[in-house]
Amino acid sequence: MHPFLSGIVTILIGVGGCVAYFYFSNLVLDKVIFPAQGPRAGHNINRANQWRPWLFLFPAIFVLGLYLVYPVVGSFLRSLYNRAGDEFIGLGNYATLFGSEAFRQAFLNNLLWVIFVPAAATFFGLIAAQLTDRLSWGNIAKSLIFMPMAISFVGASLIWKFVYAVDGDIGLINAIRAALFGSEPVDVLQIPFWNNFFLMFILVWIQTGFCMVILSAALRGIPEETVEAAIIDGANPFQVFFKIKVPQIMPTIVVVWTTVTVLVLKVFDIVYAMTGGNFGTEILPSYMMSFMFRDDGRATAVAFVIMVVVLPVMVWNIVQARREMR
Template sequence: MIAQVLYAFFTVVLGVGGCFGYFYGSNWLLDRTFPANANNDASAVRNLRVQANIRPWLFLGPALLLLSVYLIFPVIQTVWLSFHDRAGDQFVGLANYKWAFYDDQFRLSIFNNILWLAVVPALCTLMGLIIAVLTDRLWWGNLAKSLIFMPLAISFVGASVIWKFVYDYRGAGQQQIGILNAIVTYFGGDPQVWISLPFWNNFFLMAILVWIQTGFATVILAAALRGIPEDTLEAANIDGAGPFKIFYRIMVPQIYSTILVVWTTITVLVLKIFDIVLTMTNSQWNTSVLANLMFDWMFRGGGDFGRGAAIAIVIMVAVLPIMIWNIRQANNEQKGH
């Protein structure tokens, strides 16, 4: 244990120190090779100009290198791989995409992904909006929001353990220790194995993501609600609008763009959902989604990088338009301020 701690400490120092070392070292080297306080003015000016030309690339260098290796190269490579066979040697054209189109498991994953897309973003945004409006009028609203927000800090795996415990199943007649089955049996129902119930199990997995992401929606929407001018609300109230009318006619239209941002952000997250399905069911009982299918093709049964890459491209193509829209939205907002 001690050795492990020391080893960990040493690697941490080495990794972080190496990074610091690069920036200090390279800048020091630059200042030394082209000194700004050279003997004569002419060479000092020339040195300063050289410094100004080189230094930005010292600053940018590591970032550009890492971005190229970890993002730009993989995108090109994945596109290339998706047109090749399992080992990446033989060009196969659109065969991987054609396979995907006719594959039952792929269709199931797409279907499940669409199911997630239809339910989770809508439910999170709706719950978030309701909670934001309700807590806005309470003196302990911030505490309430913190508690709703808390699951966002928990990993998907941790959340899966929490919810597996909620869904825990014991045979009929036994004492139920999962709270959901305990409630069901209390009201006279039969205990169920929730996560293997065909079709409906998807919804029990979605509940986990809704539980996690509602806090995100709440916080962002609450911040937007604060931005509605008090005058507007007061005027509506004087005109005799009830709370519901104020909500539909004034609050929702005023924060409409924020609602869309929340919705699309959660949509992107849902398109890439992986951990929850892996830890809860490992894609069994017809719960597979695209990211898990891709993972299975990459690492299980010898791996087929061509098919895995094709699935990755499908995810990318689905995510792309939403992300572009989101970034443009964010940039517009920045310009507005």
Template sequence: MSPLVQGLLTIFIGVGGCVGYFFLSNLILDKVIFPARAENPGLNINRANLVRPWLFLFPAMAALGLYLVYPVVGSFWRSLYNRSGDEFIGFGNYATMFSDDGFQVALFNNFLWVLIVPASATFLGLLVAQLTDRLKWGNIAKSLIFMPMAISFVGASLIWKFVYANNADIGLINALRDFFGAEEPLDVLQVRFWNNFFLMFILIWIQTGFAMVILSAALRGIPEETVEAAIIDGANPFQVFFKIKVPQIMGTIVVVWTTITILVLKVFDIVYTMTGGNFGTEILPSYMMSYMFRDDGRATAVAFVIMIIVLPVMIWNIRQARAEMR
């Protein structure tokens, strides 16, 4: 059976199954288990309403539990076993991993990524949002800068492979170097340490649009009176921006910043396609993928380290959400 037919069938079964489940389970609840016309209809309706939310929630909660909650525990458990998974070795995987040079490089590089990518993308996004705010063609400019969001990390990596190509007739970087009189083309992806920044720029290129869209909306939401008052008091445009506007959208800036930080900890595609983790560019997600299928114990240990790095953001997010609900 061709995958396409299989896909159509799955849509049909999946959608039909979902609709059928929700419809039938409600029907059974209302007509069979707690019918509204028995001796005490009021009580039955109330009982049915107690059960109904769980009918609505069941498929989602089951999927979330199986695909996201269970893996957190499952991964941690697996990381305590050796490569083949038959011998319990406690924190052995973590111990060997932390003494591995490759892991230390990956951890250090990841630290750089987390430090630089969110900061640059947020800053550039804010800059573009502010600059395009009053432009007539601002929306076109924004839409073009937003465009890389639609491109896959693999696609973006290929796009930038052209820019970084080790040939003055293909790569723009080397063409520029050639123009300014450099003798030999240079493979920027093999320049130790700095190559990390060339890889980071790809992600910054993608994420600036995201930061821009959200910050642009936040800038629009600033009450005009505050800006007007500042201008009347003689503030110059830079003061208006840094002292009036930025403080008012600080909350949004933090949200954008943390969202991009989380993303940075997940993206392995760029390093994988550009350098394969060679030349000292490994980061944790790509380091994990290099052990996937080879040594599941080590792979899950890396994944769990990523989880621990994400944990503070997760807790902060939950507290924000709870504060809002009150």
């Protein structure tokens, strides 16, 4: 059967199955297990209502547990075994990793990504949000800056491959350099160290729109009186922005910052498509992919290192969520 047809069948089975599950499980709970009639009707209704949330939650908890909770444990256990998976080597994979030059390079590069990308994306996003705020064509500008959000990392990489190309008839950067300074074309993706920033900028380009949209909403939510009062007191526009507006939207800035940070640790596509990890641009997600299908032990070890790096953000998110619910 053609995959497309089986896709349609899957939609029908999947959606139909979900509807059937929720409807019939609910029916069974109310009519068969705890019928709302007879001598214990009241008791049964209460019991049924105690069980119902778990009925509603079960499919979601099941897939979350299987695909996201179990792998944390599963990956860690697998990372303690050798390549073939038949010999327990303890932390051997981690020892090999931290001993290898390539891993240290990937780790340091990744730190660079985690620092630079969220900072730059949030900064540009904040600037764009503030500048477009009261512009007559602000919505068009926002929409265009937001657009890269829809483009895949691979597509974005290709778009920027055109900009970075060595050939002065393809690459915009080299064309501008040649036109302004008459300099020889360079391959920016092979400049040691700085090539990382050219790759990072692609992700900044994608994420700025996201930051802008959220920060723009936060800026609009600022009580106008505070801004008015500051202006009457003689604050100039820069003071109004940095001393009145930014402090008030600080919580949102932190949320945006952490969201982008977490995303950075997932993106392997850009490095994979642009340099394949060559020229000293390897980062952890792409380093992990180089072991995928070859050495599961080391692949899972790298994945677990990424998890450890994300852990502080995760804890912080959970603490925030708990606090908000109170």
